[in-house]
Every structure is written in C-alpha cells, then in structure tokens.
Amino acid sequence: MAAKNDIATIVTYETGKPLVEALGEVNYALGFVWWFSGEAERAQGTVGYSAIPNRRTITNKQPVGVSVALVPWNLPVAMILRKASAALAAGCTMIIKPSPETPLSVLALVELAVRAGFDKGVLTVMTTDLQCTPSLSEGLCKHPLVRKVTFTGSTRIGKLISHHCSDGLKKLTLELGGNCPFVVFDDADVGKAVDALMQLKWHHTGQACITANRVYVQKGIYDEFQRLFVERTKQLKIGHGAVDGTTLGPLTTPGGVDKVEAHVQDAISHGGRIALGGTRPSHGSGFFYPATVISEANDKMLVAAEETFGPLCALFRFGTEDEAVGYANNTSLGLASYVFTRDVSRIWRLLERLEAGMVGLNTGNQSAAELPFGGIKESGYGKESGKDIAINEYLITKSATLTVDEVASVKL
Incomplete structure (x- = not known):
C-alpha cells in the first residue's frame, strides 16, 4: 500500500x-x-x-x-x-x-x-x-x-x-479478445447508459479486452444517445498521462494508432459519418489519437468484425430485440456483453441469449475479485x-x- x-x-x-x-x-x-x-x-x-x-x-x-x-x-x-x-x-x-x-x-x-x-x-x-x-x-x-x-x-x-x-x-x-457489444434499448435510462459507456469505452484509450467495441442503440433513442455521448466525449482532455487533468492518454504502441486510423478510414468508405474526432493530431509527438465517434455504422465495416483496441466508438442502429441479439452474437468472440433496459423480463432473456462469458446488466463495470472472469467461444x-x-x-x-x-x- x-x-x-x-x-x-x-x-x-x-x-x-x-x-x-x-x-x-x-x-x-x-x-x-x-x-x-x-x-x-x-x-x-x-x-x-x-x-x-x-x-x-x-x-x-x-x-x-x-x-x-x-x-x-x-x-x-x-x-x-x-x-x-x-x-x-x-x-x-x-x-x-x-x-x-x-x-x-x-x-x-x-x-x-x-x-x-x-x-x-x-x-x-x-x-x-x-x-x-x-x-x-x-x-x-x-x-x-x-x-x-x-x-x-x-x-x-x-x-x-x-x-x-x-x-x-x-x-x-x-x-x-473481446469485440464486446453494448446494447441500449429505447426504455433504458439514457444518462446512466452514457455514463457507463464513457468509462467503458475511453478507459485506457479503449485498450482493454472488455471495452465496448460495438454500440447498438435502438432507433427511438439513437439521436438523443449520440448527442449526449458526443457532448460528454468532447470534455475529454488528451495529453500525457502524468499531466494533471489528462483524461485520455496516448495509445501504448504505434501499431495501435495505425489500426485505429485503418478502422476510421474503412468506416468512412462504407458510409459511416464522423460525429467526433477522426483525425490524428498533426502537432507534437507520441502515439496520440483523439476520441472518435462514428455514427451510422453498419456490419460491412471492419469495426463490426474486429476488436479496434483504441479510442474509436461506432454507433449502430437496431430495431427489435431479435435484431440486437443477432448483431451482438455475430462474432467468433464471446468475452463480455452489456445491456441497458428497464424491462426485467428482457434482462433475463438477454442474459440467457447473449453469447458471452460475462454480461453487464445496466452496468458497464462488472469485473470484481469475487466474480468469475472469462469468456466463451474464441x-x-x-x-x-x-x-x-x-x-x-x-x-x-x-x-x-x-x-x-x-x-x-x-x-x-
């Protein structure tokens, strides 16, 4: 201590x-x-x-x-x-x-x-x-x-x-690996979901196995959720980790920066829209990349299939519960999944239907010493x-x- x-x-x-x-x-x-x-x-x-x-x-x-x-x-x-x-x-x-x-x-x-x-x-x-x-x-x-x-x-x-x-x-x-889905339904507490995603997505610049890589938001609240999330993300301060006030540090390796850039360009080429960030800083040194939000993401993008492991958040729309489950499970990986809804029956259904070793239910912080940690599938x-x-x-x-x-x- x-x-x-x-x-x-x-x-x-x-x-x-x-x-x-x-x-x-x-x-x-x-x-x-x-x-x-x-x-x-x-x-x-x-x-x-x-x-x-x-x-x-x-x-x-x-x-x-x-x-x-x-x-x-x-x-x-x-x-x-x-x-x-x-x-x-x-x-x-x-x-x-x-x-x-x-x-x-x-x-x-x-x-x-x-x-x-x-x-x-x-x-x-x-x-x-x-x-x-x-x-x-x-x-x-x-x-x-x-x-x-x-x-x-x-x-x-x-x-x-x-x-x-x-x-x-x-x-x-x-x-x-993770490539973890984060699913937000129309009836969710939007503020609570945004709070959880801020911590889960930007912690260590997105370089964690259980970070939210694919964010699925139901159509009815998609625009509101995106607006709130972008507003909160704009408040992050990028800089050296030892400098007071820094809330988003650099990536740890140069390869990490290259992968984020590749995912961003691929998303744009497949119809994605940059809602925030998307450009590597032109000044200074270090492996910095700004927190980047892509809206109108789709399953043709690399970010839908690969774990980015960096400060890139892709927002996908979905309509029904079955669609959300299909999108979330459409991966060879199964480490963690996250669900936000006020419907208790839906919580139980998704706990059983999502193919992941760990499921966060109205929470983005589920790792603790007393709880088994590990995934399924690959x-x-x-x-x-x-x-x-x-x-x-x-x-x-x-x-x-x-x-x-x-x-x-x-x-x-």
Missing part, C-alpha cells in the same frame, strides 16, 4: 494511461490480493460415503505445480496480481513473462514481494524483447517442469499458446477470480477410497 503511488507512476510512464487510471488499476489489483488471501483458507477437499458398504471416499486438493503467467501491457499490475495471487493461494510458484512494453511495473511488484518476505524464486520474472518473446513463451509452455500456463492477450496468440501447451497437456487458462476458457473457481485453476484434485473394517465381535 505504501508504494501504491510509485507503482501507479511506473504504469503511467510505461502504458501512457492517465495517473488517475493507473491508481485505479493498482486499487483494483489489490482487491485480488485481499480476495485470494482468503481463498487460500477455502481450498478444501471432501469426505463422503460410498454406495459400497464400508467404503469411504476422499478428495484432496494439492498445488498443480510450477505455473507460468504470460501477461499483456494494457493492465500490467492488475493482470499479474490477479494471476499470481490465485497461484500463490493454491501453493504454486510462478514464472512471469511480462510484455516487452511494460516490464518495469512487474519487476517492481516482485521486488516488493521479496521485501515483504517472499522467498526468492517464489515469483520469478523473465523479461525479453519483442523479437525473442515468441521463443521464450514457447520454451516456457513446453518446459517439462511447468504444469500450468495462464495467458491474457489476442485470440491469435492464444491459439499458439494452446498448441504449445498441448504437447505436455498443460493445464491452461486463456483470456483472449475468447478463451478457464476463469480468473471468483469464489472457488479461479483457485481451482491452480489445483489438482486427488481422489481416494478407504475401506473401513468392521469391529470384530467379542465373546464375553
């Missing part, structure tokens, strides 16, 4: 995100540490009776063994503490390979762990550059002493990691955080049976 501001400052200089967001990430990450401190005491086996006479059944939980965490650059502190806290609670050591863009924040965390009393080697960091990342990651996945791998990143790389782990049948957790498998579930990703279950002899009869 004493080093919270220092860690946040490192994150800001590594990722570019505003300092207030970096502090928020550190606080969010600490929630996992507290949660899994308690989970360590709740990893329990069972004792039961068998259908066979005089037989007892036992299950016992044990650490799976050495684990490896391959973590991304967008939330370096939160991602590693969510993974490492679960592994440590289960009794596993962990080797961490941070992204080449953000090694310092992870190294600082492990240094703090050693100062706090952790034995050296319980948490190990292996840094590398972009060129050597593939070979190092493959080597860790295939090492015979490694029994568990957890990866957060793109679906394309996740499939490679899965292939590497298949040779040794390693236990694997994959948290992959967004991966396995869960991080949540009661009993996440720690079991780092445990094996042994089954045992015991035959109990009957008491010998005694003659008096």
Whole structure:
C-alpha cells in the first residue's frame, strides 16, 4: 500500500494511461490480493460415503505445480496480481513473462514481494524483447517442469499458446479478445447508459479486452444517445498521462494508432459519418489519437468484425430485440456483453441469449475479485477470480477410497 503511488507512476510512464487510471488499476489489483488471501483458507477437499458398504471416499486438493503467467501491457499490475495471487493461494510458484512494453511495473511488484518476505524464486520474472518473446513463451509452455500456463492477450496468440501447451497437456487458462457489444434499448435510462459507456469505452484509450467495441442503440433513442455521448466525449482532455487533468492518454504502441486510423478510414468508405474526432493530431509527438465517434455504422465495416483496441466508438442502429441479439452474437468472440433496459423480463432473456462469458446488466463495470472472469467461444476458457473457481485453476484434485473394517465381535 505504501508504494501504491510509485507503482501507479511506473504504469503511467510505461502504458501512457492517465495517473488517475493507473491508481485505479493498482486499487483494483489489490482487491485480488485481499480476495485470494482468503481463498487460500477455502481450498478444501471432501469426505463422503460410498454406495459400497464400508467404503469411504476422499478428495484432496494439492498445488498443480510450477505455473507460468504470460501477461499483456494494457493492465500490467492488475493482470499479474490477479494471476499470481490465485497461484500463490493454491501453493504454486510462478514464472512471469511480462510484455516487452511494460516490464518495469512487474519487476517492481516482485521486488516488493521479496521485501515483504517472499522467498526468492517464489515469483520469478523473465523479461525479453519483442523479437525473442515468441521463443521464450514457447520454451516456457513446453518446459517439462511447468504444469500450468495462464495467458491474457489476442485470440491469435492464444491459439499458439494452446498448441504449445498441448504437447505436455498443460493445464491452461486463456483470456483472449473481446469485440464486446453494448446494447441500449429505447426504455433504458439514457444518462446512466452514457455514463457507463464513457468509462467503458475511453478507459485506457479503449485498450482493454472488455471495452465496448460495438454500440447498438435502438432507433427511438439513437439521436438523443449520440448527442449526449458526443457532448460528454468532447470534455475529454488528451495529453500525457502524468499531466494533471489528462483524461485520455496516448495509445501504448504505434501499431495501435495505425489500426485505429485503418478502422476510421474503412468506416468512412462504407458510409459511416464522423460525429467526433477522426483525425490524428498533426502537432507534437507520441502515439496520440483523439476520441472518435462514428455514427451510422453498419456490419460491412471492419469495426463490426474486429476488436479496434483504441479510442474509436461506432454507433449502430437496431430495431427489435431479435435484431440486437443477432448483431451482438455475430462474432467468433464471446468475452463480455452489456445491456441497458428497464424491462426485467428482457434482462433475463438477454442474459440467457447473449453469447458471452460475462454480461453487464445496466452496468458497464462488472469485473470484481469475487466474480468469475472469462469468456466463451474464441475468447478463451478457464476463469480468473471468483469464489472457488479461479483457485481451482491452480489445483489438482486427488481422489481416494478407504475401506473401513468392521469391529470384530467379542465373546464375553
């Protein structure tokens, strides 16, 4: 806790995100540490009776063994503490390979762990550059002493990691791409929906797996929603993350800027209209791109099919509930979906119909230590955080049976 501001400052200089967001990430990450401190005491086996006479059944939980965490650059502190806290609670050591863009924040965390009393080697960091990342990651996945791998990143790389782990049948957790839909119905609280989208879309300049990538607004409120959202977005202040007042920092990599520009130009070529932004700043340096809103988006655009991972928000119109569900599910990914409506029956229907591992119901903030985090379809498998579930990703279950002899009869 004493080093919270220092860690946040490192994150800001590594990722570019505003300092207030970096502090928020550190606080969010600490929630996992507290949660899994308690989970360590709740990893329990069972004792039961068998259908066979005089037989007892036992299950016992044990650490799976050495684990490896391959973590991304967008939330370096939160991602590693969510993974490492679960592994440590289960009794596993962990080797961490941070992204080449953000090694310092992870190294600082492990240094703090050693100062706090952790034995050296319980948490190990292996840094590398972009060129050597593939070979190092493959080597860790295939090492015979490694029994568990957890990866957060793109679906394309996740499939490679899965292939590497298949040779040794390693236990694997994959948290992959999102391309998440955000659906707003006519009967929704428009102000509440706009508030949620502001946080969900522009946080870390749109570089989060659960950010809203496709925003579907019902026809009856489309114009009002767009007006309010654009007005709020105009208030964002773009700048260096360490400068007071900055609310929209740069993208972390140059490739991120190129992808946003490509999506914007593609949207324009397919009939989209720029409601805000859309032009890279001509002055200064850095990987800056303004918050951009595209109206009259359609399914022919790249933004409908690909995760932008940047400050671009596309607004789509829809008419009926069935249309909204069809648009939302029209993707190979299934990480998170968001729904805003006052109709309780519709909330239940969409909870069941939307193809996503997590569904925000009148909320854009659904990630918490006590709630399982993970997707379906090509967004991966396995869960991080949540009661009993996440720690079991780092445990094996042994089954045992015991035959109990009957008491010998005694003659008096």
